[in-house]
Amino acid sequence: MSNWPLRAGSVLVTLSILLLWQAVTASGLVAPVFLPSPSSTFANLWRGLIRGDLLGLTLSTMERMIYGWMLASLGGILLGALIGLSPRARYWLTPTLELLRPLPASTLLPVGIALFGLHPSMLLGIIAFGAVWPVLLPTIHGFSAIDPRLREVARNLGIGPFSFAIKFGLPNALPDVIAGMRLSLTACLIITVVGEMITAQQGLGATIMMAARSFRSTDLYAGIILLGVVGAINNALLGIIERALTPWRTAHA
Numbered sequence: 001m002s003n004w005p006l007r008a009g010s011v012l013v014t015l016s017i018l019l020l021w022q023a024v025t026a027s028g029l030v031a032p033v034f035l036p037s038p039s040s041t042f043a044n045l046w047r048g049l050i051r052g053d054l055l056g057l058t059l060s061t062m063e064r065m066i067y068g069w070m071l072a073s074l075g076g077i078l079l080g081a082l083i084g085l086s087p088r089a090r091y092w093l094t095p096t097l098e099l100l101r102p103l104p105a106s107t108l109l110p111v112g113i114a115l116f117g118l119h120p121s122m123l124l125g126i127i128a129f130g131a132v133w134p135v136l137l138p139t140i141h142g143f144s145a146i147d148p149r150l151r152e153v154a155r156n157l158g159i160g161p162f163s164f165a166i167k168f169g170l171p172n173a174l175p176d177v178i179a180g181m182r183l184s185l186t187a188c189l190i191i192t193v194v195g196e197m198i199t200a201q202q203g204l205g206a207t208i209m210m211a212a213r214s215f216r217s218t219d220l221y222a223g224i225i226l227l228g229v230v231g232a233i234n235n236a237l238l239g240i241i242e243r244a245l246t247p248w249r250t251a252h253a
Contacts, residue, residue, distance in 0.1 A: 036218045045222035054207075058226055061192055061203035064120075068127030069188040073181050076132045080139025081165055084173070090144065101137070105130025105191050109198050123195045130191040134183035142173020175246055182238045189231055 018038050024030060025037040032040075048054030083089045105126050116122040146168060154164045170177075196205025204223050211219035 033215050033217055036221060041218050041221045041225065044218040045225060048219070048222060054222070054226070057202065057204050057207050058230065061196065061205065062230060064124065064127065064196075064203065065185075065188045065192045068124055068131060068192065069181075069185050071124070071128035072131035072184050072188065073135050075128065076135025076180070076184070077139050077177060079132075080136045080177075081143050081169060081173075084140040084143025085161070085165060085169060087144075090140070097136075101133050106194050106198070109195060113199065118199050118201065120201065123192075123199055123201060126195055127188055127191045131184040131187040134187055135177065135180040138176035138180035139173055142176035143169045146172050178238075178242045178245060182235065182242070185234050185238060186231065189227070189234065193227065 021035075021038050025032065025035055036044075045054070049058075083093055108126055108129065109123075112122045112126055143165070150168050151164075154168060159167070192203070193205035193208070195201070196203040197209040200206050200209075204227060208220060208223040208227075211217075211223060
């Protein structure tokens with residue numbers, strides 16, 4: 001079944017929102033200092049990307065986000081594989097994981113600032129901590145849900161723990177891992193922006209915060225739109241990667 005009707009519908013919804021936005025600003029129901037028109041917002045966005053420093057700020061935010069996502073993905077997969085393959089590790093570590101998992105990453109920013117100062121690596125560590133859970137927990141589930149008969153076959157064939165994790169565990173956990181990585185990237189973008197707002201480090205988050213404080217509404221909404229575009233591009237790219245790594249899921253969809 002073609003997805004074109006759904007895509008056309010989503011485009012129409014977006015256009016409807018823009019038209020409603022334009023109608024509200026044209027009617028004067030909201031002052032331009034709080035809600036600028038779409039035309040002025042997109043014009044300001046274009047100027048910032050072409051002539052201003054908006055492109056550099058976006059790249060700075062994306063770089064911080066990607067590094068944090070890579071750390072979170074690597075740590076989540078390795079730690080999740082170790083815990084998922086060991087019932088004893090799951091027994092001992094599950095209470096600690098359940099204690100740390102609900103902890104918002106933004107609450108650790110004051111602690112990180114107090115201990116390490118406003119250093120870029122401090123914010124990177126906070127981003128990785130907040131984004132590791134969407135990868136870690138599905139990885140644990142994927143590795144722990146291996147059929148016990150496969151463990152018996154591997155044991156009879158003399159397959160070692162490392163080979164078992166690569167040949168049996170990883171293929172079984174891969175769909176969960178990739179889905180978790182997609183959620184983790186979204187979490188990385190959110191935590192990165194919030195961290196930049198709080199620590200005033202160079203990036204879109206600090207720019208949006210300064211625009212809000214100085215009532216520069218066109219800069220504010222331009223930054224928000226740019227963040228939405230970055231998030232949509234990230235999701236689309238990871239969707240392509242997911243379909244390439246798990247073709248059997250696409251075939252059965």
